[in-house]
Amino acid sequence: DVKVTQSSRYLVKRTGEKVFLECVQDMDHENMFWYRQDPGLGLRLIYFSYDVKMKEKGDIPEGYSVSREKKERFSLILESASTNQTSMYLCASSALGAGVFNEQFFGPGTRLTVL
Amino acid sequence: AQKITQTQPGMFVQEKEAVTLDCTYDTSDQSYGLFWYKQPSSGEMIFLIYQGSYDEQNATEGRYSLNFQKARKSANLVISASQLGDSAMYFCAMSPPEGGTSYGKLTFGQGTILTVHP
Numbered sequence: 437d438v439k440v441t442q443s444s445r446y447l448v449k450r451t452g453e454k455v456f457l458e459c460v461q462d463m464d465h466e467n468m469f470w471y472r473q474d475p476g477l478g479l480r481l482i483y484f485s486y487d488v489k490m491k492e493k494g495d496i497p498e499g500y501s502v503s504r505e506k507k508e509r510f511s512l513i514l515e516s517a518s519t520n521q522t523s524m525y526l527c528a529s530s531a532l533g534a535g536v537f538n539e540q541f542f543g544p545g546t547r548l549t550v551l
Numbered sequence: 552a553q554k555i556t557q558t559q560p561g562m563f564v565q566e567k568e569a570v571t572l573d574c575t576y577d578t579s580d581q582s583y584g585l586f587w588y589k590q591p592s593s594g595e596m597i598f599l600i601y602q603g604s605y606d607e608q609n610a611t612e613g614r615y616s617l618n619f620q621k622a623r624k625s626a627n628l629v630i631s632a633s634q635l636g637d638s639a640m641y642f643c644a645m646s647p648p649e650g651g652t653s654y655g656k657l658t659f660g661q662g663t664i665l666t667v668h669p
Contacts, residue, residue, distance in 0.1 A: 445594075467655040476560070478642060479659040486654040494656075526596065530655040537584055537603065538646050538655035542596035 439463075440543040442527050448549045455514040457546050459527030466532035468510035469540065470494075470502060473524040485510055486532065517550045524548075553578045553645050557660035564633045565668050571618070572628040572663045574643035580604075584646040585626040586657065587617065591639045599641075602626060630665075638667045 443458035461468065467486050471479040471494075481494030483502040491502050499521060503511045510529075514521055524547050528540040554577040564570035576585065587599040602610045602617045610617040618627040630637055641664075644657040 469656070471659075476661055478555075478557075478661040479644075481656065484654060484656060492654065524594065526594075528596070532655070537601055538657070539586070539598050539601065540596075540655070540657055541598075542588075545594040547594075 440527060440529055440541050442525075442543040442546050444546050445544060446547050446549075448551065449514075449517050450551055451518060453514075453517050453550075455517045455548065455550075457512040457514075457525055457527075457548070459510045459512070459529075459543055460508050461510075461529040461541070462508065463529060463531070463541065464507065465529035465541070466507070467530045467538075467540075468504065469528040469530075470500075470510065470512045471526045471528065472496070472521075473526055473545070479526065482512065517548075519550050522548060522550045553580070553583070553647060553658045555643050555645050555658050555660035557643055557663050559663045560661075561664045561666065563666050563668060564630075566635060567632055569629060569631045570633055570665065572630070572641050572643075572665065574626045574628065574660060576624050576626060576643075576645050578624075578645065578647075580648050582648040585617065585619070586644040586646070587615070587626075587628045588642045588644060589637075589639045590642065590662075596642070600628070633667045635667050635669060638665060640664050 440461045469484045470482045485504040527543040530540045585602045589597045643660040
């Protein structure tokens with residue numbers, strides 16, 4: 437059974453803390469994505485990666501960074517968490533070369549609260 | 552740039568009735584894909600159905616069908632015989648043509664919350 441896992445379902449952090457969100461996929465996918473989901477705004481792409489050590493900014497990268505040292509793992513880093521980063525974070529992966537049918541497989545999400 | 556619009560923040564339907572969730576899109580690409588995902592309250596995103604821009608027939612998957620009207624740039628999801636378990640958030644999404652810097656990115660709409668009443 438294919439799977440994308442995220443390190444935490446719920447996380448509470450303090451303003452100014454450095455926060456790491458981890459995502460692991462077991463499908464040998466090249467592409468990995470980080471989204472944040474907010475009511476009324478849908479899913480917005482933060483960063484994505486198409487290969488190990490490669491990363492590209494999405495639509496809302498400010499305040500975030502990412503790391504992909506291994507193909508199966510994609511980490512989202514909040515360098516100094518702020519209250520406006522309280523949100524649901526979703527990780528996804530997809531295969532390279534699937535054409536327009538590039539179905540993304542999602543993790544269960546991490547609900548982050550920054551106090 | 553691609554854009555997806557879901558104009559219905561919330562929809563209600565009676566159990567066993569059919570319901571249509573609206574999705575319109577904007578793109579200048581000729582080749583693209585359209586997806587629908589379901590997100591129950593537990594949070595995971597579940598892929599439901601896909602339609603390619605060159606597919607001549609509307610996609611169907613069990614109780615789900617995609618009403619694809621290319622000229623109107625709409626890709627509405629039709630759920631037949633609604634069940635209580637269909638209550639969830641539904642997202643419409645779009646993929647760009649393969650190649651270039653697309654890297655499999657999807658553009659998502661705002662979502663529609665569907666509530667099925669017994």
